[in-house]
Amino acid sequence: MDDLTMGPNAGPNADELAALAESMADVLAAESDRRKVHGFIDGKNQLEAQLWERAKELGWFAVGLPESAGGMGLGVRGLAVLHRELGRQAAPGAFISTLSAAQALAEFSDAAKVVSRLAEGQVAVCVPATPTEPGKGLTLSGGKVSGSASELLGTPSAGLALVAVQDGSNTAWALIEVDGKSAKLSERKLWDLTRHFCTLECTGVTPALLVKGADAAKLGRTLATHMGLAVCFDSIGAADSILNQTMDYMKGRTQFDKIIASFQALKHRVARLKVELELARHASSQALQAVETGTPDCQAIVALSKVTVSEAFAAIAGDCVQLHGGVGHTWEFDCHIFLKRSRLNEALVGQNDKELDWMAERMAEATRAGRSVLELPL
Amino acid sequence: MSAAASVSSGAQPVSKVTDSSILDKQHDLPAFRAAIRKWLEKNCPSAEEVEDMEAAAGIDYPKFEKYQRAWVAKLSTVGLSIPHWPVEYGGAGLSLKHLIIIADEMAKAGAPQLHMYVISFNHIPATLLAWGTEEQKHKYLPGVGDGTPWCQGFSEPGAGSDLASLRCKAERVGNEYIVNGQKIWSSQSKHAEYCILLTRTDPNVRKHAGITYLIMNMKAPGVEVRPIKQSTGRAEFSELFLTNVRIPVEDRVGEENKGWAATLTTLASERGILAFEDAERFRYKMEKFYQQALAEDAPWLKDAQRRREFMRMVSRIQAVRGLIRELLEHNQTDPDAPTIAPSVIKVAETSLEQGFYEWQTRIKGRKALYAEPEAERGEVPGDPMGSYVDSFGRTIAGGTNEIQLNIISERGLGMPRG
Numbered sequence: 170m171d172d173l174t175m176g177p178n179a180g181p182n183a184d185e186l187a188a189l190a191e192s193m194a195d196v197l198a199a200e201s202d203r204r205k206v207h208g209f210i211d212g213k214n215q216l217e218a219q220l221w222e223r224a225k226e227l228g229w230f231a232v233g234l235p236e237s238a239g240g241m242g243l244g245v246r247g248l249a250v251l252h253r254e255l256g257r258q259a260a261p262g263a264f265i266s267t268l269s270a271a272q273a274l275a276e277f278s279d280a281a282k283v284v285s286r287l288a289e290g291q292v293a294v295c296v297p298a299t300p301t302e303p304g305k306g307l308t309l310s311g312g313k314v315s316g317s318a319s320e321l322l323g324t325p326s327a328g329l330a331l332v333a334v335q336d337g338s339n340t341a342w343a344l345i346e347v348d349g350k351s352a353k354l355s356e357r358k359l360w361d362l363t364r365h366f367c368t369l370e371c372t373g374v375t376p377a378l379l380v381k382g383a384d385a386a387k388l389g390r391t392l393a394t395h396m397g398l399a400v401c402f403d404s405i406g407a408a409d410s411i412l413n414q415t416m417d418y419m420k421g422r423t424q425f426d427k428i429i430a431s432f433q434a435l436k437h438r439v440a441r442l443k444v445e446l447e448l449a450r451h452a453s454s455q456a457l458q459a460v461e462t463g464t465p466d467c468q469a470i471v472a473l474s475k476v477t478v479s480e481a482f483a484a485i486a487g488d489c490v491q492l493h494g495g496v497g498h499t500w501e502f503d504c505h506i507f508l509k510r511s512r513l514n515e516a517l518v519g520q521n522d523k524e525l526d527w528m529a530e531r532m533a534e535a536t537r538a539g540r541s542v543l544e545l546p547l
Numbered sequence: 548m549s550a551a552a553s554v555s556s557g558a559q560p561v562s563k564v565t566d567s568s569i570l571d572k573q574h575d576l577p578a579f580r581a582a583i584r585k586w587l588e589k590n591c592p593s594a595e596e597v598e599d600m601e602a603a604a605g606i607d608y609p610k611f612e613k614y615q616r617a618w619v620a621k622l623s624t625v626g627l628s629i630p631h632w633p634v635e636y637g638g639a640g641l642s643l644k645h646l647i648i649i650a651d652e653m654a655k656a657g658a659p660q661l662h663m664y665v666i667s668f669n670h671i672p673a674t675l676l677a678w679g680t681e682e683q684k685h686k687y688l689p690g691v692g693d694g695t696p697w698c699q700g701f702s703e704p705g706a707g708s709d710l711a712s713l714r715c716k717a718e719r720v721g722n723e724y725i726v727n728g729q730k731i732w733s734s735q736s737k738h739a740e741y742c743i744l745l746t747r748t749d750p751n752v753r754k755h756a757g758i759t760y761l762i763m764n765m766k767a768p769g770v771e772v773r774p775i776k777q778s779t780g781r782a783e784f785s786e787l788f789l790t791n792v793r794i795p796v797e798d799r800v801g802e803e804n805k806g807w808a809a810t811l812t813t814l815a816s817e818r819g820i821l822a823f824e825d826a827e828r829f830r831y832k833m834e835k836f837y838q839q840a841l842a843e844d845a846p847w848l849k850d851a852q853r854r855r856e857f858m859r860m861v862s863r864i865q866a867v868r869g870l871i872r873e874l875l876e877h878n879q880t881d882p883d884a885p886t887i888a889p890s891v892i893k894v895a896e897t898s899l900e901q902g903f904y905e906w907q908t909r910i911k912g913r914k915a916l917y918a919e920p921e922a923e924r925g926e927v928p929g930d931p932m933g934s935y936v937d938s939f940g941r942t943i944a945g946g947t948n949e950i951q952l953n954i955i956s957e958r959g960l961g962m963p964r965g
Contacts, residue, residue, distance in 0.1 A: 176873075440955035449866070451870055476858075476862065525859070537841070543830055543834060
């Protein structure tokens with residue numbers, strides 16, 4: 170059963186979500202299968218660009234946006250399904266940055282124009298890997314942005330960058346049109362070959378949109394929340410996928426005249442990974458529900474869930490290498506692709522220790538205010 | 548989930564109920580919850596009394612039993628002692644939704660847990676409603692509802708995880724079985740009036756095929772109960788030594804040599820609502836501990852590593868509670884579909900609890916190691932070491948966590964048996 174599209178929390182769009190989930194899973198399984206992903210990381214195909222075009226055709230960029238902004242109105246739950254399926258196939262592309270930026274910008278009415286471009290997938294967006302950090306490197310002066318910012322998640326071919334900039338002693342957010350002249354992106358190579366980190370260099374760029382003051386802090390936090398959810402669901406899909414692959418391998422591999430999946434020492438390890446995955450699945454869906462219902466502590470709950478889920482993914486991906494034995498350590502098998510994806514997921518949004526500290530502050534604050542952060546619906 | 552829990556009928560307040568203020572509201576769930584809360588405000592024993600009761604568990608049997616019986620008697624006046632049983636057998640016939648609300652309110656109020664009645668209220672109805680004769684149901688169920696404590700005689704010194712290899716012998720002589728053998732890890736059997744007993748009636752067939760399920764009167768001649776002192780110093784379970792114990796044939800559950808099927812029913816009744824209540828109680832325990840730490844500005848809150856460890860456990864308890872809610876939903880919508888969720892929950896929850904008490908013991912440092920009087924309670928915040936030592940009971944009992952991992956990997960993940 171698909172806990173995102175069925176069951177008590179699926180909501181009024183359950184049928185639409187279920188159909189969407191099925192189509193996303195089918196399309197991605199066919200068009201981002203393991204052979205193609207391997208071809209892509211070896212530079213033998215254009216999978217990233219092809220998937221982006223396919224997602225555009227199928228309207229996936231509109232899934233999470235409200236209907237008033239040209240979206241499908243399926244909200245964060247629709248996006249969760251998409252990220253989970255992208256993670257499952259270790260799909261390449263700037264999906265987390267672009268889709269999260271669109272959600273965050275959709276809350277600003279003067280961003281309507283750009284949001285409608287994003288809803289159609291016309292352009293990809295780079296965003297800071299940690300959007301809650303104050304702007305540094307880029308400065309705002311006389312309405313123009315100059316300087317450089319590194320560790321942007323996205324793609325070097327992105328047409329937009331949504332970045333935190335230093336505005337005197339404050340942080341503002343600027344949406345920069347990347348024109349390749351006064352605003353340039355360059356790539357930093359990552360171990361995870363399915364995603365990109367970029368550096369943005371600006372020389373006197375007038376931002377397409379500037380968000381200041383309390384709104385700026387809100388934008389950073391909203392962006393972090395959407396990225397956090399995206400990382401959770403990407404991790405769930407990916408962890409489920411590599412764990413299933415590993416079990417299949419173990420059921421086919423014979424040593425000492427026995428299927429290695431029958432060895433209790435290995436079976437118990439896999440069962441524990443399954444327990445971790447189940448806990449992570451619930452941490453993700455609680456984060457999703459908290460955002461959907463807008464509970465006062467939802468952003469902190471997302472941050473905490475992201476820690477749990479990304480750590481579970483990293484633990485699962487690591488042990489899946491080991492459970493494969495020698496072949497798990499080869500380029501040809503998929504283990505390393507998921508392992509590298511997991512370590513990047515862990516490092517996205519906040520560093521996990523910082524996220525835990527932030528959740529601790531929020532929990533103390535809520536507790537002092539006589540509120541529990543542990544309420545769950547029955 | 549017990550079979551009985553899913554039985555819901557017209558639900559007239561049962562005869563022993565003298566105060567129908569709660570059962571009257573059963574068709575309006577928020578009002579039902581409010582009525583329970585209101586009743587608990589007046590009737591729930593104080594935290595000191597509950598602590599006093601827990602302190603007596605496995606140490607002062609009469610005192611513990613008195614507390615347990617008193618609480619059951621009180622609950623029965625409002626129909627909450629056996630709310631899930633069918634009306635026909637003295638219950639209130641309430642649905643799982645009601646049980647969840649009851650368990651939630653009991654956990655929130657810190658009401659006494661009915662340790663002495665786990666078998667009576669859950670395993671007995673589940674088993675007898677599915678497998679018992681009409682005579683057995685009418686003979687035993689009303690008494691159980693009145694607060695007759697039962698125990699379980701399943702495990703043996705040589706049959707733990709491999710339960711079906713049990714050897715306690717029952718020989719049919721006329722209209723009786725003559726039972727000889729030994730049982731172990733029988734929780735609360737010091738208090739029990741009856742025992743559900745697994746015996747070997749045919750040693751010459753496949754081990755699952757020669758088992759007979761009996762009901763044993765604990766006062767029958769030849770039954771000897773010897774408490775086992777646990778690593779906590781308490782003796783909450785016992786060994787049963789059975790010497791020529793006579794059990795009438797009418798006290799056999801199911802057919803001779805076919806007791807294994809009923810055994811599976813009994814074992815399956817352990818999950819669901821009990822896990823829910825445990826996890827909810829644990830959540831309140833963690834939260835209370837945290838609130839107190841915050842009020843006292845406890846040093847660990849400023850120790851980044853310890854604080855982060857705690858936050859990770861907060862995330863885990865939430866996920867465990869989510870898993871349990873999903874299982875309860877599954878039990879309401881698709882109770883017959885196989886699921887490994889109970890095993891996943893058992894491993895996750897008991898490991899988390901053990902980890903939490905271990906962590907508490909660590910942050911308390913050397914002070915945690917004093918076993919002085921107030922520390923005998925085995926409850927946070929008083930005595931993390933006691934809870935830590937006791938937590939091994941939970942990772943071992945009810946099917947060890949290793950057996951649960953076998954179930955997850957074999958039944959859930961399709962990995963072959965070794």
